[in-house]
């Protein structure tokens with residue numbers, strides 16, 4: 093059993109527990125159900141923005157503890173002031189040390205699109221995403237059957253959420269493209285082996301149809317990589333560790349984005 097299998101097995105149990113604790117009917121009373129989502133796709137296509145999706149991630153199975161003291165409010169406001177286009181917030185607690193409250197906090201203090209970063213296996217988690225103020229959800233091709241991925245994507249769209257589908261190889265891409273997706277992300281990290289290489293984004297770029305906004309995820313540690321990836325049509329760049337592993341992630345993000353803007 094690899095780490096992804098382990099996470100998914102745990103997630104299925106967790107979702108069952110949450111369903112009985114917070115029934116869907118209760119979640120649907122959230123004020124966010126009356127509001128429109130902010131479009132991640134639109135923010136990524138804005139020429140005046142950096143394209144950086146800055147992530148709040150305390151720990152990960154591949155790196156262990158990354159940052160135990162950073163506060164969501166200060167970090168996410170700082171990310172936006174630094175010029176990030178959007179935020180990604182890990183809500184998985186067991187493996188990534190996040191929570192729904194982290195996302196709600198990020199939502200409360202920022203106007204930008206907020207991506208719920210979690211392992212979605214059930215429609216319930218999409219209702220939950222909407223109820224805590226997320227604008228977009230992640231669906232991981234390596235963790236879902238194509239039919240399931242498609243039906244979850246359609247469900248998210250009905251709730252007004254945008255969908256980022258994440259792939260790591262051509263097979264996942266070819267098997268899962270469908271009309272409900274807004275953004276296609278190439279994860280440079282193999283979730284089963286933790287190997288990371290931005291060459292994966294380069295190799296898959298030409299296979300992603302133009303109607304989907306392309307983003308490159310993970311292992312991005314310098315602005316030069318982004319400038320290079322832009323030539324392959326990537327509009328968004330998901331960066332976590334490079335910011336979070338420093339004492340003040342928002343300051344690191346500011347310097348990084350400043351350098352990116354000067355060089356591009």
Ligand SMILES: O=P(O)(O)OC[C@@H](O)[C@@H](O)c1c[nH]c2ccccc12
Nearest residue numbers: 279309310311312330331332333334
């Ligand atoms: O910290 P990095 O290497 O910059 O990566 C960020 C993000 O891409 C990564 O956290 C991620 C990509 N896909 C995921 C799926 C689940 C959890 C986490 C992820």
